[in-house]
Amino acid sequence: MKNYGDDVFSEKAILKHMPKAVAAKLIATMREGTPLDPSIADEVAHGMKDWAVENGATHFTHWFQPMTGGTAEKHDAFLEPSGPAQAVLRFSGKNLIGGETDASSFPSGGLRSTFEARGYTAWDPTSPAFIKRHENGATLCIPTAFCSYNGAALDMKTPLLRSIQAVSRATERLMKKFRKPKAHVSITLGAEQEYFLIDREFYLKRPDLLQTGRTVFGAAPAKHQQLDDHYFGSIRPRILKFMTEVEERLWRLGIPAKTRHNEVAPAQFELAPMFEDLNLAVDHNMLIMEVLKQTAEASGLVCLLHEKPFEGVNGSGKHCNWSIAYGGKNLLSPGDNPRDNAIFLTFLSAIIRAVDLHSDILRMSTAGAGNDHRLGANEAPPAIISIFLGDELTSVMKEIETGHAERKTGRTAMKIGVDALPPIPRDATDRNRTSPFAFTGNKFEFRAPGSSQNCAESQTVLNTIVAESIDAICDKLDALVGNDATRFNEELQKLLQRLIRKHKRVLFSGDGYGSAWPKEAAKRGLPNLRNTLEAIAPLEDPVNKKLFAKYGVLTEGEMASRHEIALADYRSRVLIEGKVALEIARSMIRPVVADEFSRLATAIGRATRDGLKVGIAGLKALSMKLGAGLDDLHVKCERIEKAVAKGEPTAIIKQMEDLRRTVDRLEGLVDDGKWPLPKYRSMLFIY
Numbered sequence: 001m002k003n004y005g006d007d008v009f010s011e012k013a014i015l016k017h018m019p020k021a022v023a024a025k026l027i028a029t030m031r032e033g034t035p036l037d038p039s040i041a042d043e044v045a046h047g048m049k050d051w052a053v054e055n056g057a058t059h060f061t062h063w064f065q066p067m068t069g070g071t072a073e074k075h076d077a078f079l080e081p082s083g084p085a086q087a088v089l090r091f092s093g094k095n096l097i098g099g100e101t102d103a104s105s106f107p108s109g110g111l112r113s114t115f116e117a118r119g120y121t122a123w124d125p126t127s128p129a130f131i132k133r134h135e136n137g138a139t140l141c142i143p144t145a146f147c148s149y150n151g152a153a154l155d156m157k158t159p160l161l162r163s164i165q166a167v168s169r170a171t172e173r174l175m176k177k178f179r180k181p182k183a184h185v186s187i188t189l190g191a192e193q194e195y196f197l198i199d200r201e202f203y204l205k206r207p208d209l210l211q212t213g214r215t216v217f218g219a220a221p222a223k224h225q226q227l228d229d230h231y232f233g234s235i236r237p238r239i240l241k242f243m244t245e246v247e248e249r250l251w252r253l254g255i256p257a258k259t260r261h262n263e264v265a266p267a268q269f270e271l272a273p274m275f276e277d278l279n280l281a282v283d284h285n286m287l288i289m290e291v292l293k294q295t296a297e298a299s300g301l302v303c304l305l306h307e308k309p310f311e312g313v314n315g316s317g318k319h320c321n322w323s324i325a326y327g328g329k330n331l332l333s334p335g336d337n338p339r340d341n342a343i344f345l346t347f348l349s350a351i352i353r354a355v356d357l358h359s360d361i362l363r364m365s366t367a368g369a370g371n372d373h374r375l376g377a378n379e380a381p382p383a384i385i386s387i388f389l390g391d392e393l394t395s396v397m398k399e400i401e402t403g404h405a406e407r408k409t410g411r412t413a414m415k416i417g418v419d420a421l422p423p424i425p426r427d428a429t430d431r432n433r434t435s436p437f438a439f440t441g442n443k444f445e446f447r448a449p450g451s452s453q454n455c456a457e458s459q460t461v462l463n464t465i466v467a468e469s470i471d472a473i474c475d476k477l478d479a480l481v482g483n484d485a486t487r488f489n490e491e492l493q494k495l496l497q498r499l500i501r502k503h504k505r506v507l508f509s510g511d512g513y514g515s516a517w518p519k520e521a522a523k524r525g526l527p528n529l530r531n532t533l534e535a536i537a538p539l540e541d542p543v544n545k546k547l548f549a550k551y552g553v554l555t556e557g558e559m560a561s562r563h564e565i566a567l568a569d570y571r572s573r574v575l576i577e578g579k580v581a582l583e584i585a586r587s588m589i590r591p592v593v594a595d596e597f598s599r600l601a602t603a604i605g606r607a608t609r610d611g612l613k614v615g616i617a618g619l620k621a622l623s624m625k626l627g628a629g630l631d632d633l634h635v636k637c638e639r640i641e642k643a644v645a646k647g648e649p650t651a652i653i654k655q656m657e658d659l660r661r662t663v664d665r666l667e668g669l670v671d672d673g674k675w676p677l678p679k680y681r682s683m684l685f686i687y
C-alpha cells in the first residue's frame with residue numbers, strides 16, 4: 001500500500017506545494033466546507049499545477065457528473081505559447097475555479113434554452129483534485145459542479161451538496177436542543193459495488209451486451225446459482241489478479257477499497273470501500289466504476305455494471321450505507337451511555353418518519369430501465385420501500401410506543417434519556433437481506449439503488465427527507481417544551497411515541513420477497529411503484545416539489561427537468577433494447593433456425609426416398625418443433641417491430657419478453673455449434 005493516495009492532491013501535497021498560509025486556508029475549506037478565499041485562487045492553482053506536472057500531467061480537466069449517469073471531462077493542456085516556438089505551462093485561479101463548456105449535448109430537461117448552450121463548471125474544493133493516468137501521460141482532474149448560465153443544476157453533484165447542507169443544518173438544530181456544543185456534521189456513505197465479469201471474447205459476440213449492457217436472450221443453464229457455491233467462494237486466480245490491479249489503482253487515488261468477494265451469481269463479484277464523507281464517497285464510487293471497467297478491458301475481461309445482465313440469476317445492486325456523524329461521532333451508533341439514547345432514538349424516529357412520509361420519492365431515486373429488472377425480482381429488495389430494524393430495536397420502539405416492557409431483560413419500558421439501549425447485535429440485524437432499507441447496527445443500508453446508478457441520486461433524496469423530518473421534530477419540540485428545559489425528556493418521550501404510532505406501518509421485518517408482502521403493504525397503504533414510469537411520477541407531485549424547493553435542493557424547474565430526463569432516458573433505453581432484440585432475432589437467430597430446418601427437410605426427403613426404416617420419425621418431430629419455432633419467431637418479430645415503430649415502452653418490454661421465450665426455446669433445439677450467441681453456461685463459467 002506504499003502508493004496510497006499518491007495521485008491525490010492531498011493535504012500532504014498541498015503543504016508541500018503552497019505557501020503555509022495559503023495551504024492552511026485551502027485545507028480549512030476542504031475539511032469544513034467553508035467558502036474559499038478567492039484571493040488565494042491563483043496561488044492554489046499554481047501549486048496544484050506544479051504537483052500535477054511533477055506527476056506527469058500535461059492536461060487538466062474539470063471533472064463532473066452530468067445527468068447521463070456517468071462522468072464527463074474535457075481536457076485542456078497547461079501549455080501556453082510564450083514566443084515563437086516557445087511555450088510555458090500555465091494554470092490560473094480562473095482556470096481552477098470555473099470553466100465554460102458547451103452544454104448543448106448534455107441532457108438538461110429543458111433547463112438550458114437553445115440560445116444559451118453554455119454550461120458552467122464550478123470547482124468543488126471539498127473533493128480533492130486527483131490525477132488520472134494513462135499509457136502516455138496523466139491528466140489533472142478537478143471535481144466540479146455543473147450548472148446552466150442562470151445557476152440551474154445540470155448535474156448530480158449540485159443537488160447532493162445542497163442536500164448535505166440541508167441535513168447538516170437540521171442536525172445542528174436538533175443537537176442544540178440536546179445541549180450539545182456546536183460541531184461539524186458529516187454525512188457518511190459506504191457504497192458496496194456489485195458487478196459481473198465475463199471474458200471479452202464472449203462479450204464481443206453479443207450485440208445485446210455491447211449495445212445495452214444486458215442479454216436480451218439466453219436460456220438458463222442447468223447449473224447457475226442453485227448450489228450457492230459461488231458466494232464467498234475462493235476467488236479464481238484470473239479474477240484475483242484483476243481485483244488486485246483494481247485495488248492498486250484505487251489506492252493510488254486514495255479510495256479506501258477494503259472488501260472483495262465473490263457474489264451470489266456465477267461471475268458476480270463485489271467491491272466495498274470504507275465509508276467516507278458522502279460527497280467524496282460519491283465521487284469515489286464514480287471512479288470505482290470507471291477503474292473496474294478499464295482494468296477489466298486491460299485484462300481481456302469486461303465488467304458489466306448493468307443491474308440485470310443475465311436473466312434468472314441475481315442482479316447487481318449498490319448498497320448505500322448511510323449515517324450521520326456529529327463532531328466525528330456516529331449518531332446512529334446506539335452506544336452504551338443512557339443519556340445519549342435520546343439522541344439516537346430521536347434520529348431513528350426522524351428517519352422512520354421520513355421514509356414513511358416520502359417513500360415514493362425515495363423509490364424514485366432508484367428508478368431506471370435497468371433496475372426495473374431487479375427491484376421486485378425475487379432476489380432483490382422489492383419496489384415497496386419498508387424499513388427493517390432487527391429484533392432488539394423493534395422491541396425498543398414497541399416499548400416506547402406502548403409504555404410496556406417488551407424485552408425480557410428490562411423490567412420497565414425504555415425511558416428516553418434514562419435507560420441504556422440494548423447492545424444491537426450486528427449479525428442479527430444483517431440477516432434480513434430482503435429489506436430495501438435496513439438498520440445494520442450503526443447505519444442504514446439502502447439496498448434498492450442499482451449497480452450502475454450514481455449514488456448521489458438516492459443520497460440527495462435521503463438527506464432531504466431526513467432534513468425535513470428532523471426539522472419537523474424540532475418544530476414540535478419548540479412548541480411543546482418552550483423554555484422549560486425540565487420537560488424536555490418527558491415531552492420528547494411522548495413525541496416519539498406519537499411518531500412511532502403514526503409511522504410504524506413502514507416497519508417490516510418479514511420476508512420482502514414473499515407474495516404475502518405486497519398484499520400486506522397495500523393494506524398498510526405503502527406505495528408499490530413497480531416500474532420506472534410509476535416510480536418517476538413522484539417528481540411531478542406538488543408535495544415533493546415544495547419539499548425540495550423548501551430545502552433549496554431542487555427548484556420546481558429542476559425537478560421537472562429531472563422528470564423529463566428520466567423519462568427520455570427510460571424510453572431511449574427500452575427502444576434501443578427492442579431494436580437490438582429484433583435485429584438479433586431476424587439477422588442472427590432466424591437464418592440459423594431456417595438453415596437447420598431446411599437441412600432437416602432435405603434429410604427427411606432423402607431418407608424417405610431411400611426407404612430408411614428408422615430416424616425419419618425423429619427427424620420429423622424435430623423439424624416440426626423447429627418449423628413451429630420459425631413461424632413463432634416470424635410472428636413475434638412482426639409484433640416487436642410494430643411496438644418499436646410506435647415507441648411505446650410498455651408494449652416493447654412485453655414483446656421483448658415474448659420473443660425471448662421463443663428464442664430461448666430454439667436455443668435448446670438448434671445444433672450447439674451453430675448457435676450464433678455465446679450461451680449463459682459459457683459466459684458465466686468460463687473466465
Ligand code: ADP
Nearest residue numbers: 188189190191272273274275321322323330443
Ligand atoms: P456488510 O458487508 O455486512 O454489509 P460492512 O460492515 O462490511 O457490512 O459495511 C458495509 C459498508 O458500510 C462499508 O462500506 C462500510 O465502510 C460502511 N459503513 C460502516 N459504518 C458506516 C457509517 N457509519 N456510515 C456509512 N457507512 C458505513
Ligand code: MG
Nearest residue numbers: 192270272319
Ligand atoms: Mg455487503
